[in-house]
Amino acid sequence: MRKKTNTQRRRFLKNVSLTSLALGILPNLSKAENSVSKETPIQDDCVTTTRDYYGQGPFYTENAPLLSDNQLAKAEEEGTRIVISGRVINLGCSEFIPNTEVDIWHADAAGDYDNDGFNLRGRTHSNEQGFYMFETIWPGKYLNGNQFRPAHIHFKITPPGFNPLITQLYFEGDTSIPADAAASITEGDFDATHRIIPLTETTDGKYEGTWDIVINGDGVTMGVNDLHLEKGMIYKIGPNPFEQEIDIEYGVFQPAQVSLLVYDIQGNLVANLEEEYMGTDKYTAVWRPDTSLVNGHYFVTLKVNDLQVHYLKVIKQ
Numbered sequence: 665m666r667k668k669t670n671t672q673r674r675r676f677l678k679n680v681s682l683t684s685l686a687l688g689i690l691p692n693l694s695k696a697e698n699s700v701s702k703e704t705p706i707q708d709d710c711v712t713t714t715r716d717y718y719g720q721g722p723f724y725t726e727n728a729p730l731l732s733d734n735q736l737a738k739a740e741e742e743g744t745r746i747v748i749s750g751r752v753i754n755l756g757c758s759e760f761i762p763n764t765e766v767d768i769w770h771a772d773a774a775g776d777y778d779n780d781g782f783n784l785r786g787r788t789h790s791n792e793q794g795f796y797m798f799e800t801i802w803p804g805k806y807l808n809g810n811q812f813r814p815a816h817i818h819f820k821i822t823p824p825g826f827n828p829l830i831t832q833l834y835f836e837g838d839t840s841i842p843a844d845a846a847a848s849i850t851e852g853d854f855d856a857t858h859r860i861i862p863l864t865e866t867t868d869g870k871y872e873g874t875w876d877i878v879i880n881g882d883g884v885t886m887g888v889n890d891l892h893l894e895k896g897m898i899y900k901i902g903p904n905p906f907e908q909e910i911d912i913e914y915g916v917f918q919p920a921q922v923s924l925l926v927y928d929i930q931g932n933l934v935a936n937l938e939e940e941y942m943g944t945d946k947y948t949a950v951w952r953p954d955t956s957l958v959n960g961h962y963f964v965t966l967k968v969n970d971l972q973v974h975y976l977k978v979i980k981q
């Protein structure tokens with residue numbers, strides 16, 4: 665059931681070119697607070713997630729347990745906590761894919777795999793909105809020949825009724841990437857470029873990264889590819905992380921029925937910030953959730969004429 669837990673305000677901002685708004689958007693929450701800048705890339709590319717050159721590798725174990733409360737690492741696991749989340753999207757980025765199995769495994773902080781049990785191994789699923797999330801620890805490096813492999817997380821990602829994608833995720837700034845046979849590939853079938861993501865420290869001492877998975881599968885129409893440039897977008901959100909309230913600035917690029925909705929990681933609608941016919945303009949909404957709302961990750965999505973054209977992740981803490 666929808667409940668309006670926010671207070672809303674909207675203001676007309678003059679002298680703002682919608683074209684300039686379209687050039688300023690970022691999917692990465694750490695940069696989302698920055699003002700519009702020509703340096704910031706736009707989220708208009710739809711890049712198919714690639715396989716990793718090293719394939720499944722020797723350390724996969726079948727039938728890993730389902731994650732509980734999105735936790736891959738136990739609370740007592742040594743290491744720096746990291747949270748990875750994003751959305752599973754079909755090829756062409758026109759649909760999000762719910763119920764995709766995301767099978768995850770990686771080394772511990774010392775670079776060792778648990779090959780006897782299921783420590784740092786687990787499965788989760790994208791939710792009804794296509795979002796997935798898990799918390800774990802920053803993987804350690806291990807020697808591969810005479811080279812350390814960069815820190816990485818292994819994935820086997822299976823949309824319902826489709827073949828799995830087996831790949832690996834790396835982290836920006838890792839000094840072992842350039843010499844790694846897999847992570848250093850920048851073109852072709854094993855191009856790792858879009859699987860090297862930034863991790864940003866949050867105020868609770870954890871690190872946070874966003875990774876959208878673009879994969880062959882059947883989903884639910886959302887129209888993220890380019891539509892946010894034509895129809896509307898969320899271009900600034902902050903503060904993020906936030907404690908009590910968060911400002912969401914967005915643009916509507918054609919007169920349309922517009923909804924601004926907030927979902928939790930389970931896919932439940934937790935706030936309906938806006939739902940009305942709106943003209944072409946720039947708007948601001950404020951989400952001030954009830955104090956009883958649990959801390960965690962939330963996904964603010966903009967719908968234009970029933971198409972989900974854009975989302976950004978926010979963290980309440």
Ligand SMILES: [Fe+2]
Binds near residue numbers: 721723771816818
């Ligand atoms: Fe590995």
